Amino acid sequence: MPKLDYDPGDFFDEYFGPGNEPRPHVEPLLQRIESLADGELLRRQRTAEAALHRMGITFTVYGDEGGTERIFPFDILPRIVKGSEWRRLEAGLRQRIQALNLFLQDIYSDRRIIKDGVVPEELVRSCKTYRPQCEGLRPPQGIWCHVTGTDLVRDKDGAMYVLEDNLRTPSGVSYVLENRQVLKRTFPYVFKALDVRPVDDYPTRLLETLTQIAPPGVENPTVVLLTPGIYNSAYFEHSFLAGQMGVYLVEGSDLIVRDGFVYMKTTMGPKRVDVVYRRIDDDFLDPLAFRQDSLLGVPGLMEAYRAGRVSLANAPGCGVADDKAVYAYAERIIKYYLAEDAILPNVPTFICAEEKDRDHTLANLDKLVVKSVNESGGYGMLIGPHSTKEQREEFAGKIAANPRNFIAQPTLSLSRVPCLVDGRLEGRHVDLRPYILSGRETYVLPGGLTRVALRKGSLVVNSSQGGGSKDTWVLFEDFPTGEVALPRFQEI
């Protein structure tokens, strides 16, 4: 058996352990790859890309003149997660989202956590994503955040950390489902042998969650997915999910509020809407309640929501719990509401609004990653070790001018997974975004989006910044039980 020509380097590698020994749960895949004829792996990569192209799986890049649509780069070597590790991640995510939902309900009502001095009032009040319009509300089931996409990273020591909570309108789950479709065709026999947990029922689970939060008394709720429209970068996903759930995909202009209820405009006149899975930011949701210049939203939607005549997922105002400065308190928030220690740790975070942390940040700009608290998608970031002196000076100025807007974290050495680069295997840094649904129960999708920083040495995995994705295989067990049973004629 020819040895793979691959160098894991001085990183935590998801495929190879100490001494460059293959990790046991990855071994069947590695054996299969080694048994392939020259060029076969590359051929499969091309086939997979062609399939994605045919399915039209694209995203839109803002500020890019040439062609608004691109295929999301995809690498065929899956990230594989052992059963036991996943069970721990799942418990940690469950715990975290439960605590954050309790936090949201508290912040918009009694504010016990502030009164008890666990989270400073100033911090919450200064959140740009805090919505006074939501004060005193209690959404159905007391759940604010129904769909979460938490970003996890593995550091050099092998430990997993929560990097970010995405509680507003997290995207990417459609890639998880489509990548799986493609990869099942790419490595059918390995897939079978490894006993991978399925992800295909996500749309059904999502619809269940949305149905559960319908306004009280509505028997067969009409659910819609509200999209900003085809020019939004995640439009493919909106239409994909609406199609998979069999619900209406609507734009703001398709909805109208009349007599306090929300209706959609149909060929046969107005039709009542009960649940809106909105993929529009709070700011643009309702020009009467939020930004007046929004053309994407529905005037009067917020009033109907406050009156309990329509449900919104996620609830407006969720952003306060994924503010990057509030994030720093997540472990304390879990402890406060659940009286448990956080199963998944945060990345240590310096809050520039606090003097001591700010001084430390300014003194260590060349070592830290500085993030703007309200930006996402990898925008507004300084990666210290890869930065120029000018960039650091620029950020020092920004931090001094508006400290509340920044946090800093140590630069993690993200774990790597082999990727097919120019026909060879090379390590690339990855993160992992699992998806969590919260309704009457909490459901964690066994899998998630593994995002890859495809540029050599890059740590930025966002699709808008040259990132790609991989399928994520969560195994039922730690060690695959079956042999890879290949057909007699190795046509596949």
Add this chain to the structure above:
Amino acid sequence: MLSRVAESVFWMSRYIHRAEHTARLVDINLQLLLDLPGALADQWEPLVTITAEQDYFASRYGDATQRNVLEFLVFDNQYPSSIANSLRAARENARTVRDFISAEIWEQVNEFYHFVVSERAPVHAKEDPHGFFARVRNHGHLFSGLVDGTLEHGQGYHFIKLAEYLERADQTSRVLDVKYFLLLPGAEYVGTTLDDVQWAAVLKSASALESYRKRHHRIRPRDIAEYLLLDPDFPRSAAKCVADARGALHAITGNPLDRPRTEPEMVLGRLAADLKFGTIDEVFEVGLHEYIDRLQARLNESGAAVSRAFFQFRA
């Protein structure tokens, strides 16, 4: 269904079929010209004339050569009804309703679009025009087949069919109009082989030659006009298309055919009656070209009535 979605599937369908019909026109002209002698063998002007874009064409291209007209009708990015632009519009519409149409339909629209806008396409169209246009036509058929076979036959389906029938009625009338503008060497050629060849080409471009021959055997302009405008059974005749459009429309509203209640049902019903009970003598009394002009205006009016009734939501 959502008004916006209904409008998008309607236009997706119209644009797909517009692209297909344009391909038919060009292809048939290519075939026709092979049979024409010398000076007459380069008649591309009529294809420009029926688009009513002569001024634009003259300013951008100058002479109506094969090369120019092909470029104009197939690839021009400023002429809204060029095949490439029709497909671009079809795809944009499809893109906004991907959750509604089947994945197969979307993939087909996508492939169709990429086939025509690919870098290879202009070379392909130049080196093997018949092959190229045959594939365009087949893409159109594939679209129709997938609509029939993969989409629930509910309202959205009927909007797609309605669009297809309206577009087809319009295009059949245009095909007939081409002959009006095609030149013969002189009046004495009317009724000669040359004239017959042209008329046969007209039938062919409407995929009507075989079925016409079975019905009428001989090529006679009067019979051909009657066949393409008034025949109740030929699927591309204006009468049949309008009758089918009416059926689709009533399937959308749920009203019985003899109980029209909405504006488009009235407009289309009147047009269907005129085509059903009109005679070819009346057509020629008005004049063929004139008659076709009026027919096209009434088809446009029908489309506008559909839009008012279903796409422009009134609270």
